[in-house]
């Protein structure tokens with residue numbers, strides 16, 4: 286893409302942006318009397334203005350209907366987990382039976398590993414990326430130990446080639462093939478939280494299928510950021526959270542995907558009453574009979590007050606359209622990439638190709654002054670984030686960031702060097 290490095294040009298791109306109107310649907314924090322330019326939607330998305338209305342509606346239902354709100358009112362609570370299915374299908378490329386909103390990411394990943402990590406004496410290894418998000422590392426470590434194995438033997442970590450920042454798809458595929466007789470599970474992120482690398486999900490999934498190895502994904506940094514096709518890609522399972530690109534508030538309801546081919550199977554799992562067959566749930570009988578598909582992994586009834594915010598957020602995604610968002614995102618992050626490419630002493634560790642990244646660019650500032658630059662950006666109301674030892678992560682989010690935001694940020698980076 287050809288860009289120009291001027292403020293006027295950035296403003297022109299904003300004028301032409303069909304998604305520009307969505308910015309006004311979010312609350313933007315203020316600093317020194319003006320709105321910040323917010324580049325950390327990859328960490329905690331902004332609050333949709335509609336969130337309050339959705340919460341208030343549930344408080345009203347509770348106030349006016351109390352227990353009857355399970356079957357009456359604006360969104361009857363008994364069916365609450367169904368109201369997000371359509372939105373989740375669009376974001377993940379799934380069928381309704383394959384997705385459900387529930388719980389929290391780390392808890393859900395443990396629950397799905399109960400089902401999809403079934404190690405044996407010879408086949409007990411988990412292949413994952415080195416430097417995965419800490420929670421994922423702890424989850425895998427403790428799962429391996431739970432099954433009586435040693436994490437040093439049972440975890441294979443994929444590392445970039447010497448001198449590279451990110452993984453080559455061919456190296457991932459080779460590593461799967463070389464260890465195929467010992468691998469019980471491949472678990473990767475969709476978009477890597479540190480480097481911003483968007484993995485080649487279809488190729489990796491196909492390779493795992495070839496060797497009958499279950500393939501799971503942590504989509505915390507992918508959902509709402511890049512379009513996904515989990516059903517067609519034949520991923521076995523996936524988890525995500527809703528407070529990053531999905532703008533639903535810290536710790537809010539997360540979700541899972543379980544491929545349709547497991548929907549009617551008797552796969553091992555931990556059960557709870559909300560995963561039990563809905564028609565006989567209130568008979569309170571002995572004998573767990575799971576719901577078909579992802580719903581069968583639910584344990585508890587839905588946290589309706591906070592999940593209402595998730596519905597508010599999905600409504601915005603539905604109107605904007607994930608494909609349209611991706612189109613803008615490629616241009617917006619492409620513009621940032623273009624602008625920083627001309628700045629010496631800044632190096633992006635995120636892949637150069639738009640197909641291999643989402644919104645985020647992870648920048649290393651050479652000569653060890655990264656932290657100082659981070660602090661001065663923050664002082665100027667440019668909200669970015671700092672990851673030890675030397676990375677500034679910047680995520681221009683197509684729902685609420687503008688081309689002007691990106692231009693102003695790149696000027697500030699230049700001025701501080």
Ligand SMILES: *Cc1c(COP(=O)(O)O)cnc(C)c1O
Nearest residue numbers: 389390391418420478503505526
């Ligand atoms: C944000 C994030 C998490 C967070 O887990 P929670 O259970 O929601 O606290 C886990 N894994 C990855 C890859 C993340 O990016």
